[in-house]
Amino acid sequence: MSTTRGRMRAMVLPRAHAPLVMIERELPRPGPQQVLLRVRACGVCRTDLHVVDDELPGIPHPIVPGHEIVGEVLERGPDAGLAVGARVGVPWLGWTCGACDYCRGGQENLCSAARFTGYQLDGGYADHVLADARYCLPLPGDFDDAHAAPLLCAGLIGYRALRMAGEARRIGIYGFGAAAHIVAQVARYQGRDCLAFVRPGDEDAARFAMSLGCSWAGGSDERPPEALDAAIIFAPVGALVPAALAAVRPGGTVVCGGIHMSDIPSFPYALLWGERTIRSVANLTRRDGLEFLALAPRVPVRTEVTTFPLEGANEALARLRAGRLTGAAVLLPGA
Numbered sequence: 280m281s282t283t284r285g286r287m288r289a290m291v292l293p294r295a296h297a298p299l300v301m302i303e304r305e306l307p308r309p310g311p312q313q314v315l316l317r318v319r320a321c322g323v324c325r326t327d328l329h330v331v332d333d334e335l336p337g338i339p340h341p342i343v344p345g346h347e348i349v350g351e352v353l354e355r356g357p358d359a360g361l362a363v364g365a366r367v368g369v370p371w372l373g374w375t376c377g378a379c380d381y382c383r384g385g386q387e388n389l390c391s392a393a394r395f396t397g398y399q400l401d402g403g404y405a406d407h408v409l410a411d412a413r414y415c416l417p418l419p420g421d422f423d424d425a426h427a428a429p430l431l432c433a434g435l436i437g438y439r440a441l442r443m444a445g446e447a448r449r450i451g452i453y454g455f456g457a458a459a460h461i462v463a464q465v466a467r468y469q470g471r472d473c474l475a476f477v478r479p480g481d482e483d484a485a486r487f488a489m490s491l492g493c494s495w496a497g498g499s500d501e502r503p504p505e506a507l508d509a510a511i512i513f514a515p516v517g518a519l520v521p522a523a524l525a526a527v528r529p530g531g532t533v534v535c536g537g538i539h540m541s542d543i544p545s546f547p548y549a550l551l552w553g554e555r556t557i558r559s560v561a562n563l564t565r566r567d568g569l570e571f572l573a574l575a576p577r578v579p580v581r582t583e584v585t586t587f588p589l590e591g592a593n594e595a596l597a598r599l600r601a602g603r604l605t606g607a608a609v610l611l612p613g614a
Contacts, residue, residue, distance in 0.1 A: 290343065290592040296333060299404065348428070349431075350408060372414060429457050463488065584609045588612075
């Protein structure tokens with residue numbers, strides 16, 4: 280199916296550290312296995328700040344950020360297996376080679392040729408976007424567009440990080456933002472005990488964490504009342520790694536859930552000794568997406584969102600940077 284070529288709007292990052300600027304351009308045509316989507320909502324993720332701040336390698340400029348996209352299929356390219364009118368989600372993982380050992384072994388998130396939405400591929404800070412149909416995910420009907428958007432990265436990365444924590448029963452979550460507020464709900468659904476570590480003095484975040492079922496909430500500079508079985512770090516602060524190691528019991532795991540983190544300071548070997556483990560979470564797989572999006576309605580996950588019009592993307596990023604959001608920010612291009 281084809282549509283008459285029209286124009287689209289997008290918030291573009293013209294260069295590193297610059298504000299996003301609104302541009303108009305011609306609607307792109309989908310190529311083989313691609314779909315053209317009308318963007319109905321796009322979440323604002325901390326990774327978008329890493330793109331703006333040039334903290335990821337090889338960012339092409341100009342680039343349209345955004346990788347928590349809820350979209351409607353308007354047009355299909357050859358061999359694109361999605362129906363026109365379908366509502367789908369576009370996550371961070373936008374393409375992989377499909378042929379390397381990682382792809383063939385169920386670890387497509389580690390593919391060295393992978394391309395990522397809103398980083399190497401134009402993303403969802405726009406009213407239309409191209410996406411590879413093979414990497415679009417079906418969305419549960421239980422969530423409207425704004426509340427579905429954070430599931431596509433905050434939810435997916437949180438879910439993968441929780442899996443990396445193994446069978447841990449008492450879990451500390453460092454950095455209580457978009458990902459944490461989702462993973463805490465999933466962990467409680469699984470019968471785990473969650474403890475929240477927030478910015479020191481952030482009483483609002485502590486109250487929010489407790490409202491989601493956390494048994495304790497305190498500053499990231501505090502020790503928990505009991506040793507943790509595992510800790511998940513979402514804040515991109517390397518100094519939290521030794522703090523989390525000090526909080527977990529022997530045999531416990533510290534999971535670093537972000538794509539970027541400031542340098543980890545040196546720490547005594549005694550913090551790692553006792554068969555403690557540090558591991559990172561890299562990206563996601565399509566299997567993660569299918570599993571989590573099937574689980575979310577059963578929990579049921581309730582996402583807390585603050586919405587902004589497309590032209591409010593800079594304000595949303597500024598509020599995220601300053602920690603002045605509860606839950607997640609979401610752009611609504613049609614608002």
